[in-house]
Amino acid sequence: MREIEGRCYHAARGFLPHLLAELPDRDRVDGELVTALGPPRRPYWTRNVWLRPLLVEFSSVGEAAKLLRGIQRNWAPLPTRLHRRTALIAEKLPPLPRRPKAFPFDPPGAPMGAFTLLDEHSLLASPDCSSPFPNGEFEFMEDREGPPSRAYRKLWEALVLAGARPGPGERCVDAGASPGGWTWALAGLGAEVIAIDRADLEPRIASLPSVRVMRHDAFTLKPEELGQVDWLLSDVICYPPALLAWISKWLESGLARNFVCTIKMQGEAFDKATTDRFAALPGSRVLHLWHNRHELTWINLERDRLSPPLAWPFPGA
Ligand SMILES: C[S@@+](CC[C@H](N)C(=O)[O-])C[C@H]1O[C@@H](n2cnc3c(N)ncnc32)[C@H](O)[C@@H]1O
Structure with missing residues (x-):
């Protein structure tokens, strides 16, 4: 078993070309997993980053599972080749929590690893990953009657990953x-919502x-004109x-404590220059959520502006 100096970046669903464009100096590509040796990179179009990749050699399926289990409990298989052999190893590992989750919930605290086979007798594995969910994937228990669109799932995901959410009576501005x-x-969390749009909301909402x-x-x-808000x-x-430009005005005013905003890309294009400017705002995270499409989510909490955490995906991590 040998540590590799570098990181592996698992492309956001459907966005491998975006990730490849972000990592022109990559060292290898296994399916949707892009490995770049050397210092950490900061691509946006990932669903999960393998933070501590290891190269593991093994002689049998049983030995591979035993070696992984010896490191920790949770391992998400990422089949990029030898699919049957990958599945056989996964069958010998403890089951993963895959059931749809009821919002709100706290992100799982136990480390979630990931592995992929390189050939019949070697695999790449990382016990530490940026996402607490297997391969960055998870589903919510959905409400099929209450919400008028399914966009609420990406807000729920952002709030789960933020580890914070609007509380009862907190003032929220929901733009668009x-x-x-x-x-x-937001209303379901007990918040007071100012809902702004050029179009009508569904009347029952x-x-x-x-x-x-x-x-x-x-x-x-x-x-x-809107005054102090807890969440923008x-x-x-x-x-x-x-x-x-709009967000900058809010930051300058000091009137909003916390932000969750979707950065929507136009057509096939990726506006990296503006995304970098969002990411550079102190305390910012820019993520591609499992429930995002051709868009990224900018999360900026008062808590993180005051003392930015040192873990991925904050600058410096
Ligand atoms: C993706 S939809 C929002 C879906 C919504 N978050 C939901 O959960 O149902 C985007 C909305 O942005 C609105 N919009 C576009 N430009 C706007 C603007 N300048 N001011 C306010 N709303 C705008 C559109 O009318 C559209 O309803």
Whole structure:
């Protein structure tokens, strides 16, 4: 068993070309897993980063499982070749928590590793990964009746990963709120929601007692017009620089404590320059969530602005 100096980056679902473009100096590609030796890189289009890759040699399926189990309990198989042999090793490992989860919940504390076979007798494995979920994947127990869209799942995921969420009575601005999935999720937490959109919200969401609707262009509203808010959230479809300009005003005003915003990419393009500017704001995380599509999620909490954690994906980790 030998440690490899470098990291492996598991591409966000459907975005391997984006990840490859972010890592032109990669050393190998195994399916959707891109390995770059040397110092850590900071690509955005990942679902999971293998933080401590190991090269493990083994003679049999049983020995591979025994070696992995000797390191820790949880291992997510990532079949990139030799699919049957990968499955046989996985069968000999403890079962993974795969059932849909009821929101809210705390992210699992136990380390979640991942492995892939390189050939019949060697595998690449990492006991430490950036995501607490197997290969970055998980599903929520969905509410098929309450929310008017399924967009609420990405807000739920962002709040689970943030380790924080709006509490009862907290003031939230939900920009680009129509038809009302995020607003529904925020109201469900007991928050007071100002739901802003140029389009109407679904009437049953708009009429919830803790929801106030503003039919308006969110970006022409100044922070001072809305006042102090605990959470500023945006799922507005717009060019990333327009969102950054609006967010910058909020940061300057000091009127918003916490932010969760979707950075939506246009067409096939990836606006890396603006994404880098979001990521450079103190205390920021920019993630591709399992429930994101061609978009990234910027999370910025008051807690992290005051003392940025040293773990992935904060700058410096
Ligand atoms: C992806 S949808 C939001 C879905 C919503 N988060 C949900 O959970 O149902 C994006 C919304 O942004 C709104 N939008 C686009 N530009 C806007 C702007 N400048 N101000 C306010 N809303 C805007 C659109 O009308 C659209 O309803």
